[in-house]
Amino acid sequence: MTVSDDALADFATQHRKLFVLTGAGCSTDSGIPDYRDANGDWKRPSPVTFQAFTGDDATRRRYWARSLIGWPTMANARPGAAHRALAQLEAVGRVGLLLTQNVDGLHDAAGSRATLDLHGRIDTVCCLSCATRTSRADLQVMLRARNPQWGTLEARAAPDGDADLDGLDFSAFDVPDCPRCGGMLKPDVVFFGESVPRDRVVAAFAALEAADAVLVAGSSLMVYSGYRFVQAAAAAGKPIAAVNLGRTRADDLLTLKVEQPVGDTLTRLAARWERSVPG
Numbered sequence: 001m002t003v004s005d006d007a008l009a010d011f012a013t014q015h016r017k018l019f020v021l022t023g024a025g026c027s028t029d030s031g032i033p034d035y036r037d038a039n040g041d042w043k044r045p046s047p048v049t050f051q052a053f054t055g056d057d058a059t060r061r062r063y064w065a066r067s068l069i070g071w072p073t074m075a076n077a078r079p080g081a082a083h084r085a086l087a088q089l090e091a092v093g094r095v096g097l098l099l100t101q102n103v104d105g106l107h108d109a110a111g112s113r114a115t116l117d118l119h120g121r122i123d124t125v126c127c128l129s130c131a132t133r134t135s136r137a138d139l140q141v142m143l144r145a146r147n148p149q150w151g152t153l154e155a156r157a158a159p160d161g162d163a164d165l166d167g168l169d170f171s172a173f174d175v176p177d178c179p180r181c182g183g184m185l186k187p188d189v190v191f192f193g194e195s196v197p198r199d200r201v202v203a204a205f206a207a208l209e210a211a212d213a214v215l216v217a218g219s220s221l222m223v224y225s226g227y228r229f230v231q232a233a234a235a236a237g238k239p240i241a242a243v244n245l246g247r248t249r250a251d252d253l254l255t256l257k258v259e260q261p262v263g264d265t266l267t268r269l270a271a272r273w274e275r276s277v278p279g
């Protein structure tokens with residue numbers, strides 16, 4: 001136990017209904033690497049933009065080729081300590097909404113139910129023409145069938161199920177269209193350069209308004225779509241705690257900063273809760 005543990009437990013005791021905002025740091029233990037280092041800077045080339053994906057065939061072929069290789073890592077990822085601890089906090093009635101910037105679905109897999117996937121889900125594919133949503137696992141079967149020569153490659157996976165395959169020829173990669181209408185398929189995630197759907201933003205702000213305080217877990221808050229909720233909480237005078245290794249964009253807005261590994265810290269918090277605090 002550290003002083004930070006006590007302070008975090010006090011914070012969670014004093015503020016009954018938490019608005020939890022999570023990021024990539026919650027999923028690194030599950031084998032899904034973080035985009036950013038402890039200073040919030042890019043560790044890898046920044047991901048493809050919506051404009052490049054929709055506007056350029058070569059970019060799209062390259063994206064799906066990399067996704068074909070990276071998908072098994074995403075599909076096989078299992079919840080880690082942070083996911084499990086947050087599900088426990090929800091079970092004892094402390095979580096109003098868990099808003100995640102992750103697209104891996106691991107909070108749901110851990111048993112959290114009051115979740116909102118701010119940036120969508122990598123396990124779903126959406127047609128940009130008819131808006132039909134289908135399973136990414138089903139698309140994997142189609143991708144492999146059309147591109148058998150790619151099926152045996154392996155590469156490091158990135159947070160969006162992408163993989164490093166620089167230097168390969170993507171020009172022959174065969175990308176399936178929507179089986180229903182022939183439209184363009186896209187992972188059902190918010191790409192860089194794309195807006196978060198409005199209904200999702202409205203639902204998140206409503207939950208923030210109903211919350212007593214904000215708990216940020218495993219996020220550097222460098223992406224504005226997540227940071228704005230912390231900004232709004234600060235403007236509304238709601239206390240904000242963050243558990244994150246390294247700097248966050250909101251450091252000057254925080255009531256409490258716990259610079260410890262998020263999985264271990266939240267596990268100790270959840271355990272303490274179950275022992276000593278009535279739900």
Ligand SMILES: [Zn+2]
Pocket residue numbers: 127128129130131132178179180181182183
């Ligand atoms: Zn379609």
